[in-house]
Structure formats: structure tokens, C-alpha cells
Amino acid sequence: MLTDPATEVFEAHRPLLHGVAYRMLGRAADAEDVVQDAWLRWSATDRAEVREPRAYLVRITTRLAIDRLRQIQSRRESYVGPWLPEPLATDVLAPGQGAPDTAERAVFAETVTLAVLVVMEALSPLERAVFVLREAFGYPYAEIAAGLERSEAAVRQLAGRARRHVEEGRPRFDVGPDQQRELTERFLSAAAGGDLDGLLNLLAADARLVGDSGGKAKAPLRIIESADKIARFLIGVVRTVPADTELRFVELNGGIALLVLVGGAPDSVFQLGIREGRIQTVYIVRNPDKLASLAH
Structure with missing residues (x-):
């Protein structure tokens, strides 16, 4: 089955986009909705004007996830009982194309544990976005700043606050x-x-x-x-x-x-x-x- 170049580019980045959205939202269904919205934006974009598809797709996915998170946080105030993230199968989860090496996988998996996702619930949407892009995917501060339309100094400050909060609240689990x-x-x-x-x-x-x-x-x-x-x-x-x-x-x-x-x-x-x-x-x-x- 033939696919057009725009679809091929998007599908190549889908695992990355879903990884960003899931860490932002804690639910696979919400992440899928955000990725689908990102596809609609991508399909309507003049792609001749897009020099770096990966950066563009991550940027629109992050912004859509921030908007969705703000809506979700208001709904969670009426959630019955404790809230936990949706369990996500990670035996085949990878941050980019192909399987990560052992060290990369360890860092990648650390940012998707139930304990970390629960602690991240207390972060503001912007703090959470910066933490996810920086800690899970290793994006440079300058690139995050451009995507969120904030100064690099502001992004570094957001990253520092988010990292301190996660480190203070994360349980110290230490087994293989x-x-x-x-x-x-x-x-x-x-x-x-x-x-x-x-x-x-x-x-x-x-x-x-x-x-x-x-x-x-x-x-x-x-x-x-x-x-x-x-x-x-x-x-x-x-x-x-x-x-x-x-x-x-x-x-x-x-x-x-x-x-x-x-x-x-x-x-x-x-x-x-x-x-x-x-x-x-x-x-x-x-x-x-x-x-x-x-x-x-």
C-alpha cells in the first residue's frame, strides 16, 4: 500500500510524539487524541515551509498536550479515589527509530514509571513539558525555549523547579x-x-x-x-x-x-x-x- 511523503514522515515520528504526549498526560487514550490532532495540524501545514519536521511535530504535540493537560487537571479534581497513570506496555517502547541501547533505555524508562508520573502530577503544564522534553528526550534548552516560545533563561528556571520537585517527591526504588x-x-x-x-x-x-x-x-x-x-x-x-x-x-x-x-x-x-x-x-x-x- 502506497503512502504519501507527509504520512511517511509523520508515522516515522509517531512513537516519539506518543511518548511525549503520554508523559505529559498519563493516559494512552489522551495521548492518542493529541497525536491525532497533531496529524491534522501536520496534514494542513505547508510542509515546504518546514525545515525540520521532527522539531515541528514535537513542538505542536507539546503545545497540544499542554492545552489538553489544563483541561484534564480540572476534571481530575472530581475523580473518585486516588488517581494513577494508565499502565503502559514498555517492553517495545523506544524513544526514536529502532530499539535504544541499555543505558538510553534505562533513562527513557525512568521517566515513565508510575512513581515519577504520579509526582509529575503536581507540576504545572509548562514545568511538565520542559521536564519531559529535557529529562526523557534530552532536548537542548534552546530548542525547548523556541518550541514553547519562552526565553532560554525561563526554560532553565522551569526545568530546575521541575527537577527539584520530582527528585524530592520520587520514592527511591532501587531494584532491577x-x-x-x-x-x-x-x-x-x-x-x-x-x-x-x-x-x-x-x-x-x-x-x-x-x-x-x-x-x-x-x-x-x-x-x-x-x-x-x-x-x-x-x-x-x-x-x-x-x-x-x-x-x-x-x-x-x-x-x-x-x-x-x-x-x-x-x-x-x-x-x-x-x-x-x-x-x-x-x-x-x-x-x-x-x-x-x-x-x-
Whole structure:
């Protein structure tokens, strides 16, 4: 099937544009909408006037994402219960053309973790845009400034504020994928076996459980704090698991996660934040709108 040059250029940059938009918005559906709007702008542009398509496409995608984020932030004030980003499969996610090397992938994945995206919720739309372009994609300050129509000094100031906020608020998780999977398996085994002591040995004393249902599924409407409360809650949940439940280990947001399917459909996602060998945070996403992209 033949495609025109404008479509080829846009499709070549689509993964990059989606990566920018998802980090800005925290939802794949919103990111797709922004990318589609960017395509409409691109298709209506006199491309003979565009010297650098990549820079132009990133610029319009970022501006569209800023506008969308301002709309979303007002809606999130009425969101039912805690809000978490939509889980995103990252086993094939890459910042540019082709797969990144190990070091590049580590930096790229760090900016898409649930913990970082949650902390980024407190940033202003402009701070978030600057942080994403600088930290995730390594754009020069001058290029970011031109795209946002701000001075380079103002962009450096925004970047500094955003970086400090993220560093101060980001939990210090420090394990690799193998240890994360091993602890997740032990966590699952203890919960499934009703082993209260086993769970307490895995959970940090000040552990937190954050559940996101959006009011559309059963999940705690408040953050649960302390190992004892979390362990007892999880053991109670396991007793109600349907017989046709299937569990799969997947890579989501740069880390190992447990995908729970009921009747073949995504029901929930569990992901653990681990520090010094203990589970510090349990993330649970049950909002069906945020699980739809995992159906395949």
C-alpha cells in the first residue's frame, strides 16, 4: 500500500510524539487524541515551509498536550479515589527509530514509571513539558525555549523547579527487574496463601497501597498506610478472586507488573515499588478505562 511523503514522515515520528504526549498526560487514550490532532495540524501545514519536521511535530504535540493537560487537571479534581497513570506496555517502547541501547533505555524508562508520573502530577503544564522534553528526550534548552516560545533563561528556571520537585517527591526504588519479579512472586504467593506473616515480612513498616478505580470497580477510595493494614486488606481481596482468574507477568511503565485477567479480560494491574529489599508501595489499577489497552 502506497503512502504519501507527509504520512511517511509523520508515522516515522509517531512513537516519539506518543511518548511525549503520554508523559505529559498519563493516559494512552489522551495521548492518542493529541497525536491525532497533531496529524491534522501536520496534514494542513505547508510542509515546504518546514525545515525540520521532527522539531515541528514535537513542538505542536507539546503545545497540544499542554492545552489538553489544563483541561484534564480540572476534571481530575472530581475523580473518585486516588488517581494513577494508565499502565503502559514498555517492553517495545523506544524513544526514536529502532530499539535504544541499555543505558538510553534505562533513562527513557525512568521517566515513565508510575512513581515519577504520579509526582509529575503536581507540576504545572509548562514545568511538565520542559521536564519531559529535557529529562526523557534530552532536548537542548534552546530548542525547548523556541518550541514553547519562552526565553532560554525561563526554560532553565522551569526545568530546575521541575527537577527539584520530582527528585524530592520520587520514592527511591532501587531494584532491577529480576529482583522485582522475585519479590512480586513472593508477594503473590503470600497473599494467595493467606500468609499474613509472610506479607508483613515483605512489606516495609510504612508501606502504602494506592488503588485507582475511578469509581468504576472495587478498590480502596483512600490510600492504605502501614504494612499490617495492607496485608489484611490483600488477604481479604484474594478470598474473593473468581475461579477463571489468570495471572501474567508483564513489563509496564519500565518495570515488572502483574496483570490480572478475569474471563480473559484485564481486571487489574499490580505493581510494586521496592526499596532496600522491602515493598514500599503497592500500586493497583482497576479502572477499566485504563486497562483497555492491555486487552491484547
